[in-house]
Amino acid sequence: MPKILIVGGGYAGFYTAWKLEKWLRKGEADVTVVDPLPYMTYQPFLPEVAAGSIEPRHAVVALRRHLKRTNVVTAKVTKVDHASKTATITPEVGEAWEMEYDQIVMTAGAVSRTFPIPGVADEAIGLKTIEEAQAIRDKLLTNFQKAANLEAGPERDRLLTVVVVGGGFAGIEIFAELRSFATDLLKNYPGLTIDDTSFHLVEAMGRIMPEVALETSHWVLKNLAERQAIVHLDTQLQSAVGGKIELSTGESFESDLIIWTAGVMANPVVRNTDFPLEARGRITVQPDLRIVTEEGTVVPDAWACGDVAATPDLTGAGVGGFCVPNAQHAVRMGKQLAKNITAVLRGENTQDYRHDNLGAVAGLGLGIGVFQSGKFALKGFPAWAAHRGYHGLAMPSWERKIRVVSGWANNAVLGRDIASLDNVTQPRAAFEEFASRPKPPAPAEPVAPTAADERPATAPEIGKAAGEPGPAYANPADGEKAAEPVAAEKAAPKRAPRKPAAKKPAAEPAPAAE
Known part of the structure; x- marks a missing residue:
């Protein structure tokens, strides 16, 4: 069977494998997906995960559970040599190995793109993974718990200040969702008010959400202002060292939660391949998603799509002529790519990818949203309902849909869960604190002296202890006869006789006794 290797299990990779299982006959191809994570993350739900509206595990799709006929390898692809059709697979534990393939699909996705701003790499957190979203939620909850025990002052202000960098869809959604979450939390902290919290969004451009009409973006700004959320337009982050925010406008304040959403870039793994790349580091493809020079x-037997590929937008609406890197395109590209691979294996013609944008929808907190399709726009609750309806249906598999929708229903009745699991980063801390450990060995007890030990030490014994050479003689002051030579001296070769030392008066103490 031809071997198909899919590099990456995100939107595009998951949907490619999922649809290949649907359209390929049994035994028609051997499909393998390699990704360092065992699940696909539904990224449009990350803001709601961070705001406690969706449980983290409900926003991911386990690859092994839903790809029944696909080989799932949890590891990284660290190199691709298409000339020899081999890929280097590097697991987290164990030795790397080479995997051969016949067809390869590059869908490694994107990572956060940052700039060399002091402090960002050390203090900020991104919003590309489910772990990041959960960490943001726990951090906000923990900060509220800490702040509730403090008097008004700089430290409490720092804990209750949230900064989001980037005013695109992801930035606005996480900013608005967290503002909604924080406002909802205040009812559980009587000692805190909305005036004690501070939310700042920093955007380098003169507007937010370029995907919607200017009028719609102005409505979002007005809505956020009414909720005491501050948006800094035409402003750049200059420094975040130690959590101290310094803006290009001269403003300065401190924050304990800095979220970076100012752009993405293609997964750096593409640099370790022999595929052609364009100026932004993406793999160049033609409209049917084949890789081209x-x-x-x-390039024979090589495909790419999703955020890692520069895919021509045949509708003409894409920025720079290419499809924008979002979930809407990645899902549909994955489906089309699966059809094209199936067609090639059967000797049929491929079809170009073309998708007319259906519009943009964003959730801005419970009961608030915006929707834009052409010149038509919805705002407020109807747009929020459209947001949840669209993404609830777009979530892969009925199993995941049911979990997400039932979670929404539970929250509507019971409210959002506000328990922080911040300590999950150190799960053994509580166990270690109280765990019993072996006791240190007891010090050796002194041995009781014997009668022989209690007699006065003779001069020869003292001399021997001091390492002095010579025969062992009894102390003349004791009136004892000279002792016999020690065994070692008896065994030594005979030396020339020497005169014995002159005896001293008995009343005079011997030098050794001193």
């Missing part, structure tokens, strides 16, 4: 020559 700069001159337009097709």
